[in-house]
């Protein structure tokens with residue numbers, strides 16, 4: 143039996159490996175030409191279902207063969223090897239985050255009632271979910287998920303008076319000592335994505351988004367966007383854009399785990415897909431940094447949609463954005479029975495066109511925004527109209543789900 147220390151060391155090593163490989167991969171992708179990028183996209187889609195052993199074997203073999211044939215001078219064998227490691231490190235199999243630092247309990251958030259504001263009652267992950275809990279691979283086939291209720295189907299961001307979305311979207315949530323777990327299912331006949339670098343403008347692909355304000359105070363909230371390639375953009379907003387807020391793109395959920403499963407084929411337009419599904423595990427310990435005024439704001443510098451670097455705001459500029467907003471009562475965000483947070487989910491869906499065999503969003507055609515709790519206007523950055531996430535310590539399955 144592994145000791146807790148042993149688990150923690152392995153966990154830290156896995157998280158470190160993830161960060162290193164992701165950084166190498168992102169730098170690599172930024173310098174690629176269009177043809178090379180397509181090759182990598184194809185390869186990543188091809189290996190998406192492979193386990194780490196198979197990926198590593200292929201990577202090592204490729205590196206060895208490349209060495210033998212002198213291919214390393216072109217860098218291709220090295221890239222293949224690194225891509226294998228990266229695909230593995232992006233959370234297909236990684237089970238970090240099983241434990242977390244001890245944190246005090248705080249209940250915050252005010253109940254807000256309104257005719258269009260939805261509520262989701264989030265049950266605990268059942269104790270019999272197994273040692274590994276949920277496997278964050280995008281497949282929602284664990285018994286625990288079947289015990290959690292689906293949300294309402296998403297509606298147009300402006301409200302139910304607008305046309306019903308073309309495709310069904312819904313989500314469900316669970317929680318435990320360490321993480322908030324989110325599952326989403328997006329019906330989709332054409333699953334596609336192009337962006338591979340974290341903190342790129344992910345909604346320029348079709349995406350799934352979540353917005354989270356633990357205190358319900360409308361400031362220092364987080365946003366997470368994810369595409370079908372399992373690329374994320376995590377950012378925090380000191381205040382909404384309408385109030386002069388500046389996005390902190392450099393904000394990172396360091397122990398975030400995400401997984402995407404494609405029920406169909408990725409970036410292949412000659413067939414009709416069924417859906418893509420997502421699993422997300424957000425550790426409570428990472429969310430604390432939403433309220434950290436010491437962490438300066440870092441804005442993304444991009445080439446088109448793709449992240450190139452970050453620029454750090456001056457101390458004075460950061461302080462003006464973040465000043466004075468720290469979580470009252472201690473540095474913890476782990477909920478307890480009855481805690482309520484504000485949360486909303488959005489899906490951006492583009493009309494697409496094919497260019498040189500590659501999916502692109504159709505220029506000049508606005509995107510659809512389909513959301514869980516309708517906003518009333520085309521603006522997700524209005525935390526006062528988000529839904530309510532209500533936590534209960536009762537385990538999922540303790541109450542029979544309605545039809």
Ligand SMILES: [Ca+2]
Pocket residue numbers: 276277278279280281282283284421
């Ligand atoms: Ca799973």
Ligand SMILES: [Ca+2]
Pocket residue numbers: 355356357358359360361362363
């Ligand atoms: Ca807040």
Ligand SMILES: [Ca+2]
Pocket residue numbers: 341375376377390391392393394395
């Ligand atoms: Ca980020």
Ligand SMILES: [Ca+2]
Pocket residue numbers: 331332333406407408409410411412413414415
């Ligand atoms: Ca397809």
